[in-house]
Amino acid sequence: MAPEQATPYAQLGGDETIRRLVHRFYELMDTLPEAWDVRQMHPEDLSGSEQKLFMYLTGWLGGPPLYEQAHGHPRLRARHLPFTIASRERDQWLMCMRLAFDECLPESPLRSRLWAAIEGLADHMRNRADPA
Known part of the structure; x- marks a missing residue:
């Protein structure tokens, strides 16, 4: 297997799969009361957020470093410090991403490893203590 085929990005199906995942994630975020x-x-318009997450995940998964090319590191x-992110916000974000994962990515050991990494990343974004 060529090195570029060994990346999670390639194994998941590249641009098409990542775009579908990110689009579904934002659809869920936009429609779920939870x-x-x-x-x-x-x-209000999620298209810019959707594009940035697509670019970030593409590079994070081993594809082209689109986000870094456009926006730097x-x-x-x-970048998330201006927003209050405690456990509730993290959990809502993860709920949307979990549903998008379930709909867009086939069950596999790779998906399980990626999910663990996503959970760690989301937890790292917390920047406020949980309210008492």
């Missing part, structure tokens, strides 16, 4: 808090952190935690 995601209201995390939805409020985003602009992701600095995810720093």
Whole structure:
């Protein structure tokens, strides 16, 4: 297998799969009442957010570093500091991503490993203590 085929990006199906995953994620965030808090952190038009997440995930999964080429280093935690992200917001984000994963990615050991990494990434984004 060529090195580029060994990346999670290639194994998942490349651009088409990542676009479908990200699009479904934002559809869910936009429509599920349970995601209201995390939805409020985003602009009314989600297309820019969708494009940025697509670009980020493409590079994160081993595809072309689209986000870095367009915006520089992701600095995810720093970019999210203006938003209150506690366990509730993290959990809402993860709920939408879990549903998108379930719909868009076939069950596999790779998917399980990616999910564990996504959970860690989401947990790292928390920047506020949970309310008492």
